[in-house]
Each structure stands twice: as C-alpha cells, then as structure tokens.
Amino acid sequence: MTARGGIDLGGTKIQAVVVGEDHEVLGQARRPTPTTGGPQDVADAMAGALGDAAEAAGVRTKALGGVGAGSPGIVDAGAGTVSGARNLPGWEGTFALGDALSRALGCRVALGNDVQVATDAEFALGVGRAYHSLLGVFWGTGVGGGIVLNDEPWLGRGAAGEIGHVVIERDGLRCPCGRRGCMEAYAGRGALEIRARKLEAKGEKTKLFKLMEEHDRPRLTSGIWARALDQGDKLATSLIDEAIAALGVGVASVVNVLDVEAVVLGGGMGVRFGEPFADRIREAMAPHLFSSDNPPVFEIAALGDLGGAIGAAMLVA
Amino acid sequence: MTARGGIDLGGTKIQAVVVGEDHEVLGQARRPTPTTGGPQDVADAMAGALGDAAEAAGVRTKALGGVGAGSPGIVDAGAGTVSGARNLPGWEGTFALGDALSRALGCRVALGNDVQVATDAEFALGVGRAYHSLLGVFWGTGVGGGIVLNDEPWLGRGAAGEIGHVVIERDGLRCPCGRRGCMEAYAGRGALEIRARKLEAKGEKTKLFKLMEEHDRPRLTSGIWARALDQGDKLATSLIDEAIAALGVGVASVVNVLDVEAVVLGGGMGVRFGEPFADRIREAMAPHLFSSDNPPVFEIAALGDLGGAIGAAMLVA
Known part of the structure; x- marks a missing residue:
C-alpha cells in the first residue's frame, strides 16, 4: 500500500498529513485558512499544504494512493462538492472541491465531513478504540x-x-x-x-x-x-x-x-x-x-x- | 398464536389492552394511576386494568400468551424490576414488578421502557412504518x-x-x-x-x-x-x-x-x-x-x- 494524504480544512487553519500503511504520519504541514477570496483560494491553500506535507515525507503528490479531505459545510462525497461552508470565505454556494484538489495534486481525491472524519479517526485509532x-x-x-x-x-x-x-x-x-x-x-x-x-x-x-x-x-x-x-x-x-x-x-x-x-x-x-x-x-x-x-x-x-x-x-x- | 396483553403504566393513567395475532385490539380498559401507596398498589391497579381488558375481550388472563408492561423509571427487563420511577407513588427504590404482575395474572410477564415500547409500536405499526x-x-x-x-x-x-x-x-x-x-x-x-x-x-x-x-x-x-x-x-x-x-x-x-x-x-x-x-x-x-x-x-x-x-x-x- 502506498502513502496517502489527508487534509483537514478548518475555519482557522489547514492541516495536511501524508501517512503510511498503518496510518503513521510520514510528513505534515499547516497553512492558515484564507480569510479573503473564495473557494478556489481555499483549495489552492489546501493543495499547497498537502504539497508541503508530501515534501516533508519525501514523496510527490502524484505518487500518493489518494488524498482525503475533511471539510465543513454540506459535503456531497459522491459529487465531490462542498456547499454552504459558512466559516470559509465566499463559500455560501457549491464548489467542486474534489475536482479542484485532484487537478492540483494529480491524484484521486475523496471528500468527507471534517468532524465525522476526525471522529472516525479517534474511533479507529485513538481514544475511541x-x-x-x-x-x-x-x-x-x-x-x-x-x-x-x-x-x-x-x-x-x-x-x-x-x-x-x-x-x-x-x-x-x-x-x-x-x-x-x-x-x-x-x-x-x-x-x-x-x-x-x-x-x-x-x-x-x-x-x-x-x-x-x-x-x-x-x-x-x-x-x-x-x-x-x-x-x-x-x-x-x-x-x-x-x-x-x-x-x-x-x-x-x-x-x-x-x-x-x-x-x-x-x-x-x-x-x-x-x-x-x-x-x-x-x-x-x-x-x-x-x-x-x-x-x-x-x-x-x-x-x-x-x-x-x-x-x-x-x-x- | 393466542391473545396477548399489554399494559402502559403512565404517571396519570394505566392503559391496558388485549390484542390478537395482528396486534388488533380485542379489548381495552383504563384505570387511574394510584397517587398514594406504593409499587404494590400500582401493580394491583395494573393487574386490575388488564383483567378488565381481558374481560372485555372475553378471555381469562391465565389463557393469555403473555403480558408486556411498559414502565417509566429504570427497567431491568432481565431481572423483571423497575427502579426510581419518580412519577409514581413511593417508587424511589427497586420493585419486582414482573413477579407481582405474573402472580396476579397467572401468565408470563415481560417488562420494557414505556417510551421505547410506544416508539417501537409506532415504528412497527403506526406512523413510523x-x-x-x-x-x-x-x-x-x-x-x-x-x-x-x-x-x-x-x-x-x-x-x-x-x-x-x-x-x-x-x-x-x-x-x-x-x-x-x-x-x-x-x-x-x-x-x-x-x-x-x-x-x-x-x-x-x-x-x-x-x-x-x-x-x-x-x-x-x-x-x-x-x-x-x-x-x-x-x-x-x-x-x-x-x-x-x-x-x-x-x-x-x-x-x-x-x-x-x-x-x-x-x-x-x-x-x-x-x-x-x-x-x-x-x-x-x-x-x-x-x-x-x-x-x-x-x-x-x-x-x-x-x-x-x-x-x-x-x-x-
């Protein structure tokens, strides 16, 4: 199994990691969430953070087995879109975040709800086990x-x-x-x-x-x-x-x-x-x-x- | 399948029914919940209400395939007990309601939480279908x-x-x-x-x-x-x-x-x-x-x- 990427899109900061087979962190990076602009600017910052994490892990984003992104707002995982993310700049409407990240990173991208993926991680790997x-x-x-x-x-x-x-x-x-x-x-x-x-x-x-x-x-x-x-x-x-x-x-x-x-x-x-x-x-x-x-x-x-x-x-x- | 009995123990009234194979009501009766005394008095009123419902249905309680009772408080279905039923007289402690009803009615008795059995009924037979x-x-x-x-x-x-x-x-x-x-x-x-x-x-x-x-x-x-x-x-x-x-x-x-x-x-x-x-x-x-x-x-x-x-x-x- 190859390395995978993960991005947590928060209202204040974007946290990115590259993990290995056992979910161990191989590289990590953080960028502030843009306070102005729109969804494309946020997507750019997300791709940038993941690029930094991949560099820290010594891999290219293209070589990743995939990247998951946890987002606030209404996430349609099937369509790859996020709507009504109120805490993010200019994101009242619907934005194809999956496509935008996939283009920038050169690998497949899956979306999930930020809070639910964090809960799932605690359940699978952390306190919740x-x-x-x-x-x-x-x-x-x-x-x-x-x-x-x-x-x-x-x-x-x-x-x-x-x-x-x-x-x-x-x-x-x-x-x-x-x-x-x-x-x-x-x-x-x-x-x-x-x-x-x-x-x-x-x-x-x-x-x-x-x-x-x-x-x-x-x-x-x-x-x-x-x-x-x-x-x-x-x-x-x-x-x-x-x-x-x-x-x-x-x-x-x-x-x-x-x-x-x-x-x-x-x-x-x-x-x-x-x-x-x-x-x-x-x-x-x-x-x-x-x-x-x-x-x-x-x-x-x-x-x-x-x-x-x-x-x-x-x-x- | 023989007829069965059901008792809903509320803070104000006790509602009893006798039902047939398809949960159709064959007989029903209601008594006020005692406001004084203790758990045994409440159990007596419950047995009385079910006796009335059985009479209305033309069956003897002994002949029922069983009687279920929904109760407030903390219901231990396995032990057949109800504890801390605050809305009922003198019921702060634990009372063996299952045994008391079984003795009075001459058939087996199962207990459940009043609200949950009502929800289950709506789910199986009512709005919730x-x-x-x-x-x-x-x-x-x-x-x-x-x-x-x-x-x-x-x-x-x-x-x-x-x-x-x-x-x-x-x-x-x-x-x-x-x-x-x-x-x-x-x-x-x-x-x-x-x-x-x-x-x-x-x-x-x-x-x-x-x-x-x-x-x-x-x-x-x-x-x-x-x-x-x-x-x-x-x-x-x-x-x-x-x-x-x-x-x-x-x-x-x-x-x-x-x-x-x-x-x-x-x-x-x-x-x-x-x-x-x-x-x-x-x-x-x-x-x-x-x-x-x-x-x-x-x-x-x-x-x-x-x-x-x-x-x-x-x-x-």
Whole structure:
C-alpha cells in the first residue's frame, strides 16, 4: 500500500498529513485558512499544504494512493462538492472541491465531513478504540459533533451531529449561524472573537487583540486565547468561563439523548486547552446529566491536532 | 398464536389492552394511576386494568400468551424490576414488578421502557412504518423520547432518549427531576401542574382546579387542560403556550443532533391536543432547526392513546 494524504480544512487553519500503511504520519504541514477570496483560494491553500506535507515525507503528490479531505459545510462525497461552508470565505454556494484538489495534486481525491472524519479517526485509532459508541466534540471555530453508534458513524440524513446548534438558552445570544441561543454562540472560537470585539468596542479592556497583532495572527486563535488566559486577562477569562459552562450544558443535553459510552474532546480549542479544561467541562456537565451516576468517559482526542487530517486520509485507505 | 396483553403504566393513567395475532385490539380498559401507596398498589391497579381488558375481550388472563408492561423509571427487563420511577407513588427504590404482575395474572410477564415500547409500536405499526429513523416525543406527565435509528431502537447504555432533560434554558426553572432548565420543567404535565398551583397560590386566577374538582380528577389531566383552554383560561393558555415553545426548542435541538427522518408526537398531552398543537410545535421548532430546509416529517402517533399498551404487548409477541 502506498502513502496517502489527508487534509483537514478548518475555519482557522489547514492541516495536511501524508501517512503510511498503518496510518503513521510520514510528513505534515499547516497553512492558515484564507480569510479573503473564495473557494478556489481555499483549495489552492489546501493543495499547497498537502504539497508541503508530501515534501516533508519525501514523496510527490502524484505518487500518493489518494488524498482525503475533511471539510465543513454540506459535503456531497459522491459529487465531490462542498456547499454552504459558512466559516470559509465566499463559500455560501457549491464548489467542486474534489475536482479542484485532484487537478492540483494529480491524484484521486475523496471528500468527507471534517468532524465525522476526525471522529472516525479517534474511533479507529485513538481514544475511541475501547468503545462501541462515541460522541466527538470538536471545539474550534465552531462546535461540531461526530457520532458513532454500534461501531458505525451515525450521519442521519447527512446532517446529524450539529451539536453546536443545540439550544442552551432560549432567546439567547445570536449565533454565527443566524439563530439564537445555540451552544456555538457561547463557545465557538468565531463567536467568542465577535463578542470580544464588541465588548472591547464598548470600552472593556483586554489584551486579546494586542496579543493577536504581536503574534501576527489574522484572528484570535486558540493560542492567543491561551496566552491571554495565562496573563490573567479578565475579559478572556470571563468569556472562556462562559464557553465552558455552555459546553457543559450542551454536551450534557446530547449525552442525555444518546447515552454514549464516551465523549472525546477535540478541535483547535479543545486540544490546545487540554486536560485542565476538559476537567472543567466535565464538571460543568455533571449537574445536567440525567444518569448522573453513570456519566460517559470524557477524554481528550488522542490524535490531537492531527486527528482530522489522519481521519481524512482514512477516506482513501 | 393466542391473545396477548399489554399494559402502559403512565404517571396519570394505566392503559391496558388485549390484542390478537395482528396486534388488533380485542379489548381495552383504563384505570387511574394510584397517587398514594406504593409499587404494590400500582401493580394491583395494573393487574386490575388488564383483567378488565381481558374481560372485555372475553378471555381469562391465565389463557393469555403473555403480558408486556411498559414502565417509566429504570427497567431491568432481565431481572423483571423497575427502579426510581419518580412519577409514581413511593417508587424511589427497586420493585419486582414482573413477579407481582405474573402472580396476579397467572401468565408470563415481560417488562420494557414505556417510551421505547410506544416508539417501537409506532415504528412497527403506526406512523413510523414508512421510515428508517424516528424520534418519538411522548408529551405526558413528563416528556420522554424514543429513538429508532437504522430500523433498530437506540437505547445507549440503557438510558438514551431522555429528551425531557435536554436543557433549553441555563439556570432556568426547576424540573421535577431536581435539575434546572430541562424541557420537561416547562412542558411536562406534572411540572405544569406544580407551576399552576404555585401561580394560583400567588393570586393568579384560573379555572383549572375548579374544573379538576368538577370532573372528579385527582390531577390536572390533559382533558382538564384542554377544557381550560377551550374556556379561554388565561393562566392555562400562557402555560401551554410556554410548553409548546419549550417543546419546539428542545425537540429541534434533538433533531439537530440525530437528523432523523420523522418525529412522532405521542403521550397523553400530545394525543389529546392533536393536530392544531402539533402544528404549533412544528412552527416553534422551525427557527431552531439547523437543516431548516430539510425538516423531519412531524406527525401525531397513529396508534393514539393505545400505542404504549400495544407496544408493550409486542414485548411478548
């Protein structure tokens, strides 16, 4: 079996890997997700990241057995298209991402849902190996959910797992999706940045945007949030406290519905903040769990930041 | 195949049926659920109701091929026990309901979860026949959920489907389960009665309790609520309006997670209020559905009030 490629298209960054027969990482690379332009610009950045990963692995992309890409939005794997990827620039419509990548890379390309491939990777190779049912909670630009039941992904009619849009507060904050009170409105990195900007504009003090400029970031990345927390920034602390409370309520609600064996926390924010924050989310869930004496196992994604890209490469295994 | 019995143990009433080979109802009877005493008193009333149904069907309970019973609380079907049935009198602990019924009826007895057997019945015989995935929403004393995915019940680790305890409002109203902000705290008949009593005690005017006495009911049954609404009772109207809004938010959240093909509304309140209220719940869901252009089918349980009992009889089919 030849090497394969995997690309995880996130709202903030594009992570690419080249993996070998046993899913071992032979090379990896990362590029920021374009904030302007359109889907073709994003596809170019994806192909560029995979090219870098292939170079690191010492292979040419043409020689790969295939490349899988995990994308947000509505993924039509059969047609090779992605529609309505709201967190990406100019991607309200439908774009033939599979063809665009295939042309640029010179090999076959398969598409999947970003959150589901990351969940599948954790299920097959990471924390989930020990379980038959799993909820993946991907806390990043948005809050995505991946579901495995009876050892199989549960996709519903193609849109299952939208845990970020579980309502935790009726008539609550406006979510980037346009609705009100969604968990993502309180916890998503994108929503947190919008709130931080508004609160700063209203006169609240914060180091967040100064840190962003100092570190030459186009956005409040999870690293910037972590730095602000380390420096005791009050606004950042209170917003992250609220995000954790929201994750506790929303994830507990989903557990009350699914009663899965394990919850796996991943995503840029989830992986960056790590164990102490996982503990806090676990504590925030406790008061809302119906089977309070039988909570699910709650662990951080074992594959860390690379899980999405490794899971994407599994699409062409 | 001989006739079988089914008993649906609800928080307000016990519904019993005797069914034939094709699940056709040969006899039915109903008794109020005891409000005082303990599990043995409830078991006696269940046996009494099934005896009445058998008499109506012209058979002796001893001659039945078996009796199934759907119960709230934690049902251990193997052990024949029910634990922690909060909506029933003195049933915090564990009671051997299977043995108690078997002794009284002179035939074998199988137990199941009340909501799940009702969902299974709708799936096999009712609205759900056309679908492969289904969410049953049982709006009665509490709000229960039954889940069918890929043509199979999804039970999780035994406690899946607790949709009544999806949080719709952080730090919201106290739920009968002791937690805060659960959908059931706003929509369950039991919670609504507690709220109505408190509001009346604070001086709000309502005909609810007068109607209850006039119709010699021990509780605010769904029929009493319906009468109060018909008479334009302001308090009843505002509480039911809030219940519908809560059901809209909570059921939409669950649909965002599961993306099922169909939602079936059952339970004492759901069946009694019928189509106009189902329309209102459907409308209340709409603003919170993530796949707003692809909502699930939303229908009232085709088996109506008898679905739980018919589903229970399927346990011994």
